[in-house]
Amino acid sequence: MDDTINSNMSAGKTDDDLGKVGHRVVFENERVRIWQMALEPGESSDYHEHENDYVMCIVEGESIDADFNSGQTIQIPVEPGKAIFVPAGNKEVAVNRSDKRFREVLIELKD
Secondary structure, eight states: OOHHHOOTTTOOEEEEEESSSSSSSEOOOOOEEEEEEEOOEEEEEEEEESSSEEEEEEOOSSSSEEEESSOOOEEEOOOOOOOEOOOOOOOOEEEESSSOOEHHHHHHEEE
């Protein structure tokens, strides 16, 4: 992979740059908001903030990276059919640095 893909994608981002948590909201009510997101190898999400606790439900993929504007990157191994609970508070860019497509359904918990 080239240096662009391996660099921290959220470095230098500010709150003015905040975008969407996922690609598309598929359901929302007063208690939850459900997003779909798909990232091909080398693609990244918007720089975004998780204001609510959420659950990542993995549909496809083997890993996803979270790049924080502090310069820190974490690699999250994933497996289709698994769910991961994540507490609120992070500002990040999700980056697919694997060679497999990544897809998830993300469920934000509003209360």
